[in-house]
Amino acid sequence: LVVSQKLPIFSISGEPYNQLLARIAMQAEVDVIILGGMGLKYDDYLYFKNTLENGGALSRTVMFIHTAADPTVECQKIPDLSLAVAEQFALQGKDVLVLLTDMTNFADSMKEIAITQEQVPSNRGYPGDLYSQLASRYEKAVDFDNAGSVTVLAVTTMPGDDVTHPVPDNTGYITEGQYYLKGGRIEPFGSLSRLKQNVNNSTRDDHRALMDGMIRLYANYKDTLEKKSMGFNMSAWDEKLLAFGKEFEDEMMDLSKNIPLEDALDLGWKILADCFEPSETGIKSALVEKYWPKKN
Numbered sequence: 001l002v003v004s005q006k007l008p009i010f011s012i013s014g015e016p017y018n019q020l021l022a023r024i025a026m027q028a029e030v031d032v033i034i035l036g037g038m039g040l041k042y043d044d045y046l047y048f049k050n051t052l053e054n055g056g057a058l059s060r061t062v063m064f065i066h067t068a069a070d071p072t073v074e075c076q077k078i079p080d081l082s083l084a085v086a087e088q089f090a091l092q093g094k095d096v097l098v099l100l101t102d103m104t105n106f107a108d109s110m111k112e113i114a115i116t117q118e119q120v121p122s123n124r125g126y127p128g129d130l131y132s133q134l135a136s137r138y139e140k141a142v143d144f145d146n147a148g149s150v151t152v153l154a155v156t157t158m159p160g161d162d163v164t165h166p167v168p169d170n171t172g173y174i175t176e177g178q179y180y181l182k183g184g185r186i187e188p189f190g191s192l193s194r195l196k197q198n199v200n201n202s203t204r205d206d207h208r209a210l211m212d213g214m215i216r217l218y219a220n221y222k223d224t225l226e227k228k229s230m231g232f233n234m235s236a237w238d239e240k241l242l243a244f245g246k247e248f249e250d251e252m253m254d255l256s257k258n259i260p261l262e263d264a265l266d267l268g269w270k271i272l273a274d275c276f277e278p279s280e281t282g283i284k285s286a287l288v289e290k291y292w293p294k295k296n
Helices: 017-027 042-054 078-091 103-116 130-138 166-174 207-229 236-253 261-275 285-291
Strands: 006-011 032-040 061-067 095-101 149-157 177-182 185-193
Touching: 006 017, 006 166, 017 032, 017 042, 017 095, 017 149, 032 042, 032 078, 032 103, 042 061, 061 078, 078 095, 078 103, 078 130, 078 149, 095 103, 103 130, 103 149, 103 166, 130 149, 130 166, 149 166, 166 177, 185 207, 185 236, 207 236, 207 261, 207 285, 236 261, 261 285
Parallel strands: 006 149, 006 177, 032 061, 032 095, 095 149
Antiparallel strands: 177 185
16 A cells, blocks of 8 residues: 555455455554444444454544444445544644445445435436545545645445446546455456555565566466366476465465565565576566575
């Protein structure tokens, strides 16, 4: 995450997106965490509360929770309350992370009230100002000069896994990329983030090259999986890709992993060294010489 970023997590129902938000809250280097829950099941609220409490982050957390049993109209206030408080903390010089889940529930509450008020419906019954309503919340992400910042991370569930649904479709035009959560993992293909442009400004010099190199090899692994499923013979290179893909998924992509950035970069080099020769990675030789794990 980059300070002042506004980023959605696109997901289908049933994916562990609330667990992912809780994990991010625990790992983020921020002064204040603000959780805005819309249409949450009570179990999810307790999960957030227990996770933050056990991780020692509850003392710097503010929660605004609307459960599925609460009146629909109250759901509409959650993002505004969360972002107003975040702005006040940011003006006091604090870095604030705002977690919103789930913005589709927020849009559905607007839709329900608009229908009750007999407003003229737009696409799929949503109000015609859906885009501006979403944008007015996401655009609260800010990095103040001589003060703090507000970073917004919001879950948007896609009914029927349909990215053309009005809520994710409008969201994509507002935010700086998106993450797709599929099969319990962040899907690297299609997930876009301003992080790619900022990644080497304040992190280690190998971050960009290692990230690009591992994703390129992971794409090759996906192609190899397809070849294997079609009954093609596996070459020695294919076998290396298969070993790499499995280790990469298990050690780095699994959402249960809780690894600081520097350790994750070191782990990335270790996974490459377990599966490939340095010349096979496509990473610049200067970085390989500096970071390739030395064998005992």
